[in-house]
Amino acid sequence: MEKIPASEITPEHLYFTRRQFIAAASAVAAGALLSACGVPSPPPTARPTIAQPSPQASKGVDELGDKLTPFDTITNYNNFYEFSLDKEDVAPRAKDFKTSPWTVQVGGLVNKPRTFGLEDLLKFEQEERIYRLRCVEAWSMVIPWLGFPLSKLLAQVEPQSKAKYVRFETLLDPKQMPGQRDSYFDWPYVEGLRLDEAMHDLTILATGLYGKPLPPQDGAPIRLVVPWKYGFKSIKSIVKIDLVEAMPISFWMESAPNEYGFYANVNPDVSHPRWSQATERRIGEFSRRKTILFNGYADQVAPLYAGMDLRKNF
């Protein structure tokens, strides 16, 4: 009997996308209804509000009143070296990237190691989070993500007391990711967070944006989003998450240790060794804007770094 390749048997995936599409569509419809009824928008709060079904996105601004970056821009201007070094070439090259079946192996110093299928990850309640994304290259966007707090996933695997850091790894598949054939870089892409950063409520695993499943070029099917850190910390297309004792060495730390540190917190006063981080260009705007400490999330995350020298721990 001929063996049917695993790639042919993916009903879960089909179920999932259909279900997610319906959920997204109803969210959009509900949002439209709400705004059509003239429901007054809630007063801006310092905390990005959970939006279900998405009153924030229908407002089209983040909690600071900054406009959302258009979907087309978010999906056509991407730093994703696995596909191309050219930000505008990532989308066409990632077009046929296969995101199902997909599993994320969660292990290391945990009591209940587990491999999650994408369908398992989508069972976590998906919420909308509107976050600013500040790239280390001094440009920024405002993105309405769909996802869930990483803390919820970590709670399920029960980190042991020895675990101090979380290490993330991107898929290694040079056949699909042409950039990985370039041995100039040290693949696969690796990132890390301190456990308390990983457990912070602002830290999410994103599975979508603008109410739609994540497009490949934005890190499909699941990526990290840490809004107070430079964009490169928000690792894409994750296949492995490990709880570890020692600080992980990230892709960028490995490549240029004196330029890219482990923390990579957005900070206008700590410049990159070669360029200033004092200002940024919000994509779509003409003038530069001043960069804000912790990308505007200082109220929530500054306590994580109390007493730390942010210049040394860049």
Next chain:
Amino acid sequence: MLHALRTQWLRVVVHIGAWIPFAVIVWDALTNQLGAEPIRETILRTGKTALILLVLSLACTPANTLFGFKSALKVRRALGLYAFFYALAHATMFIGVDYGFDLALLQGALLERPYALVGAAAFLILLPLALTSTKGWMKRLGRRWTMLHRGVYLAALLVIAHFVWLVKLDVREPLTYGAIVLLLLALRIRLIREGVVRLRAL
């Protein structure tokens, strides 16, 4: 006309070719094809064009001394001036459009970090060279003109440093330009030049 074309073809190529990157930028700007960061894109493109033209202008003298390609000398000044004009556009976009002449911001961007500073230094070296590129200044300065214009190599090396420091990680492209500049510089050294000429004569 045909005769002129036969003897002047390199000039025609240079004068038309040098305007093409500019025309493409204007076209892309008008048709909204400069991407998500049009200002940055324009700065990058004018900078890259300036570097390429500068490298070509440096290649003219060796092309003549090593290969007897005399017409190259006739386009050397034009290439250098076009390089300067793209550098001027590049600097103007950076200071005037990207930073909107905001002196406080510019001071931070320029003085705090080396890459912009090195670019500015290269530009300040090229400026007097462009101004003294006429026959009149050549005569007036005599031997000092040659000395002054050797500064172009320093400018080129600074431009390479500017390019290397600008990229986030992958320095292969700027280093390739760097290798070309070093090679062209080496070919100006008498011993190496004569060695190459002798090799060719064998």
